[in-house]
Amino acid sequence: MNQTNFLTVEDAATRLQVTPYTMRKWLRTGRVGGVKMGKFWRVPESSLRDLAASATTLKPSLVASPAATKEDIARLLEEMRAGRNT
Numbered sequence: 001m002n003q004t005n006f007l008t009v010e011d012a013a014t015r016l017q018v019t020p021y022t023m024r025k026w027l028r029t030g031r032v033g034g035v036k037m038g039k040f041w042r043v044p045e046s047s048l049r050d051l052a053a054s055a056t057t058l059k060p061s062l063v064a065s066p067a068a069t070k071e072d073i074a075r076l077l078e079e080m081r082a083g084r085n086t
Contacts (some may be wrong), residue, residue, distance in 0.1 A: 005044070027043070
């Protein structure tokens with residue numbers, strides 16, 4: 001029988017290096033799968049693996065260089081808002 005290991009919000013947050021507040025927000029919005037038992041959330045380890053597998057990293061083109069001008073940064077932010085270069 002397949003046994004699922006559940007983590008507390010605090011333990012899951014620590015593993016993902018986010019705050020417990022962020023973890024609860026992700027659980028409420030469905031970004032991370034979890035189970036609410038009474039008033040407490042429990043997070044299956046598989047949900048953390050799924051989130052890590054779907055995570056993407058920023059492309060180098062989305063990182064402003066130290067020599068970037070205000071115009072370069074404004075253009076970069078506009079591209080990010082428009083969903084380009086992601």
